[in-house]
Amino acid sequence: MSKGFKIGFFDSGVGGLNVLYEAFLCLPKNTSFVYYADHDNVPYGNKSSGEIKNLLFHALRFLKLEGCDAIVIACNTASSVANKEFRASFGVPIIAMEPAIKLAIVNYPESRILITATQATIIGEKLKNLLDSLNAKNCDLMALPRLVNYAQAGDFRSAGGYLSTIGLYKYDVVVLGCTHFNYFKKEMKLANLGLDFVDGNFGTIRHLAHTIGVDLGKNKADIAELMKKTKFFISNLEITPSEIPLFEKCLARAKMSRSIK
Template identity: 40%
Template sequence: MKIGFFDSGIGGLTVLHQAMQILPEEEFLFYADSEHVPFGEKTKEQIIRYTDEAVQFMLSKGVKAVVIACNTATSVAISFLRSRYKIPILGIEPAVKPAVEECAGKRIMVMATPVTVREEKLKNLIARVDSEHRVDLLPMPKLVRFAEAGNFRSPEVTAYLCSQLAKYDLRNYSSLVLGCTHFNFFKDTMQEIFPSSVDFLDGSEGTARHLADVLKQNDLLEHHPQTVEYYRSGCKITAPEELERIRRLHQRLERMRFIRRGAASDDCSELKSM
């Protein structure tokens, strides 16, 4: 039986990619709801409906567990899904807790979609772990559209990041928390902007490891040659050019997996001048 992964677009590949490293003998199904991407600009009711439809589709394919590999869908729909379905349903949340634990008195920046920033789930998480109010939330709606267009490194992307960050003194930060799975694709661009003192954190690896634990606890681990099926809004992806595009995205994620912190000068004057 397969493990289902769901996202509004390509962002969930970041979690799938980690799971493929940790669970090399499992079969996977990845569902991207590209008809409705980006979720960060949708209503709560729309997100719940789209996510529920995707879970029903994956259940029709016989999945044994589902990972909602989308921070926005997790924040809005995870409670509804868990109340409705019997199989294990895992979500992903921004890695705020480890960022706070490692902040050493400095500030923490959390980049996310507008919906994730507004939702009570993230606010409650921050309230639980950030007693000294060190977390700053930064909505970044355009990054999802850049990612879906395959635009990860360009003057346009750099200019957008710099414009959104211009009012912050990045030297005051210990961590950048990537609160949307799409944002992992931009680590090399972000590395050129953030000082070398800033660590990059996201929930993808932790979610994949939690998945492995849940499968073990429920006696759901299997041993098969690893396979992945990819679907776009209910249609299986079989075209060679589309599968090649996905292969290149995995290659990029493998490179991004090893970028853990910024590399720019600790002098932020260049950023402020952009």
């Protein structure tokens, strides 16, 4: 088998593991991965655009030096400040996520839609322009910063009480506009059993596959194999044995959450 692509993934923390897991399921078996979680600076949602750009530039440069053939910005907040000139400066394809609002509007044209994201994404010009271009109606915006903190702590149980208070019963569809939020689909369902979810994970990996010229497939959901195929970094340092359990726990949660539509 020929040498496969090495794909870099960047997120402010553990949320992007949802996207990494999607890539593992869909990309050729000879693909390898590098995952960069900027835990030194998480959360990004309360940072300025300038701060996020500086942190993103550093992370992308790090992943480029690791030999990545393409990079996924698996962080909607960071993607919200990225632009073509910024991405073009690294000499490798860079795929930037954005909330899958268009997909939600197309698939649920008559439904009440809640777009969840970080505060930085919600107040950003990129999201405003996207909503304007789609003439989005029946859509509300909501920042859920506490979910980022719960995810970073690997605490998926405590979110239930919080999510029961934010009025999810009013909506038919939730757009998960932050990759950290995917971990909490079960708790959102408990607050409103009729909720459907839309995220950009598969669409991002499909775009990546098209960009690098590989076919999508279907691999077994083997988290142990994924861990072996991935080099993990927390900010600039490779993860230590004591930090591995959090990543494994989040990947197991990503596997469970992916089955909830």
